[in-house]
Every structure is written in structure tokens, then in C-alpha cells.
Amino acid sequence: MKYVIELLAPVGSKEALVAAVESGANAIYLGGRMFGARHYAPNFNDEELTEAVRFAHLRGVLVLVTVNTLVDDNELPTLIDYLHYKSTA
Numbered sequence: 088m089k090y091v092i093e094l095l096a097p098v099g100s101k102e103a104l105v106a107a108v109e110s111g112a113n114a115i116y117l118g119g120r121m122f123g124a125r126h127y128a129p130n131f132n133d134e135e136l137t138e139a140v141r142f143a144h145l146r147g148v149l150v151l152v153t154v155n156t157l158v159d160d161n162e163l164p165t166l167i168d169y170l171h172y173k174s175t176a
Contacts, residue, residue, distance in 0.1 A: 095151075099128030104139050114149035121169055122154045133172065 095114045096107035107115050117139060118130050131139055136152070143150045158166050 099125055099130055101135065101139065104142065108143060108146050108148050112148060114151060115143060116151040116153055118153045119169070122156050122158065122166060124153070124155045
């Protein structure tokens with residue numbers, strides 16, 4: 088039986104991103120400034136998130152963007168815009 092091991096690392100800052108990728112992470116997860124439960128992490132603004140995705144993808148690392156908070160009905164239009172931007176970043 089062959090096992091495949093994947094290292095998934097959380098990154099809340101550019102420094103953590105570089106450290107995870109350089110340490111051999113196959114995948115990372117991170118959040119933007121909105122709709123993330125890691126409220127106290129620096130997280131990434133839109134421009135930084137785009138750059139983080141580019142950095143990881145150029146090195147063959149999968150990027151998962153988290154959206155893990157409860158959303159009120161009145162926040163749905165903002166969430167839709169946020170998700171659309173993240174899917175094209």
C-alpha cells in the first residue's frame with residue numbers, strides 16, 4: 088500500500104507564507120481581511136492575497152482561501168463580491 092502525505096499549513100502573514108512554502112508545504116490556507124475566523128492574524132488585503140496566490144502557485148503549492156464565519160443576510164451581496172474576487176485572484 089502506498090501512502091501520500093500532504094502538508095497543509097495555515098498562513099496568516101507574508102512571513103508565514105514564505106516559511107510554509109520554503110519548508111515544503113504542499114498546500115496552504117489563508118484568509119483575507121473579511122469573513123475569516125482568524126481575526127487576530129494579520130491576514131491579507133486584496134493585493135497581498137493576489138501576490139500570495141501567485142507566489143504559492145509559481146512554486147506548485149495549492150492555495151485554499153478560507154471563509155469561515157457566520158454571514159447575515161444583509162452581508163450576502165458583499166460576500167458574493169468577495170468570493171468572486173477571490174476566485175479570480
